[in-house]
Amino acid sequence: MPELVSTEPATGATLWRGPVGNVDTEIAAARGGWAGWASRPLAYRIEAMRRFANVVRSRSEPFADIIARETGKPLWEARTEVETVVAKVEISISAYAERTSQRRLESPMNARTALRHKPHGVLAVLGPYNFPAHLPNGHIVPALIAGNAVVFKPSEKTPATGAFLVECFHASGVPEDCVRLLIGGPDEGRALASHPDIDGLLFTGSSRTGIALNRQFAETPDKILALEMGGNNPIIVWNTPDLYAAAVLVVQSAFTSAGQRCTAARRLIVERRLAEPLLAEINRLCERLIIGEPHADPAPFMGPVIDNEAADQLTESFLSLSARGGRPLRFMQRLVEGRPFLTPGIIDMSDTPERADVELFGPLLQVFRVDSFDDALAEANNTRYGLSASLISPDPQLYDRFWANIRAGIVNWNRPTNGASSGAPFGGIGLSGNHRPSAYYAADYCAYPVVSAEAEQVRASIGIGLRNQ
């Protein structure tokens, strides 16, 4: 039986191994469990989710340890990921009530119109590796509250975290048939996505995969497809007196999680006169960033990227940007022979007319110096993605212009591009999503509305257009 092995990026040690799952078996199990779960009262499902939150809380340290080891992210950051898994439950309960619960609408005499929502059935969830618990959980919890059953395939790079998450659902009394774990890679992902017996797919991952899935789902408009994809996110720094604070926001935006966030800033757009002093501040901060293994003491700011292949691709991308005319401001370097620890790379692309509009998923920031705010906006919008964008400037009028003109689903002011709230909708436009935002709005894609005109008495008359008897 083929096996999947999970390796700790920081050390190369084997963390977990397990057999690749069978797609048909998992879907059949979920199909079997679904009707029973959907017919339970909402209060029952909510109680089950609250028990799940308690189970996760009681296992928070081992959970954070697995996330940290498997992704390489610092332990402090893995702990915040576990906290978001817990917090997701109450947020999703509120979101369900607000966005997809029952309502009675105005209607003519003797009748009523009721709005209710129904679950889709069996939903497939495909997860990414960068938030291997929080992001799939952001689909799974709302899906279960709405009454769906779920087949969850974690990233092939983070199966241990996926298995831990599913075990927490089962330990909290969610029937094993309602949340199924499918271990596997892209092949299993494809088989799951194309299986005739799923009712929809909730995906978080790269735009490349999302586009392939969108194509595949073109033949099945009856199935729900929610795509949360990547970004090529801009951060503009303009007319700000506090360059240190601006530098902190840029560094947090670009290099938190070793740049492995879909909301990470990939492009710094700065007014020309501020560029040198701002970059000097950023450089000084980068010198001080601790890069180390997840459990190191003192705690690192960031760990390695996910694996050596990703690290190789990022260093090659850095070289390719400089070959195309970019001017390296900080070289991206491998810190430890044979392990994927990278130093932040910063490259000035201002004089390069050709822009490669791709998401470089790691600690790599491109810089663009511009002369006017109009140029800054044009540069910021010079992308087919549209996930997050930030303006760093004390000027509210500039923020008004930025807000009105920037094309993104998350538009921030004097805040990092990342760190989005689970209590708000989360999603982007362009290649960043398919207009089915997640987080607070995940409730919307986990259920469909059913409108019923209802009257208890069988009473009817045709008032117009009848001949006398």
Ligand SMILES: NC(=O)C1=CN([C@@H]2O[C@H](COP(=O)(O)OP(=O)(O)OC[C@H]3O[C@@H](n4cnc5c(N)ncnc54)[C@H](O)[C@@H]3O)[C@@H](O)[C@H]2O)C=CC1
């Ligand atoms: N917008 C958002 O909410 C977020 C987006 N991301 C994006 O995710 C990416 C990083 O995650 P990755 O794991 O590298 O993404 P990925 O697209 O490589 O993989 C995501 C999942 O899809 C599966 N998969 C891969 N190819 C497939 C195919 N052809 N058919 C079906 N399934 C397939 C993988 O096994 C994995 O479970 C980045 O691009 C990042 O921006 C990450 C987190 C949040």
Ligand SMILES: O=C(O)CCC(=O)N[C@@H](CCC(=O)O)C(=O)O
């Ligand atoms: O999905 C949610 O509950 C909120 C969105 C969220 O957590 N965003 C994070 C991480 C997403 C990523 O970049 O992979 C963020 O904006 O930093």
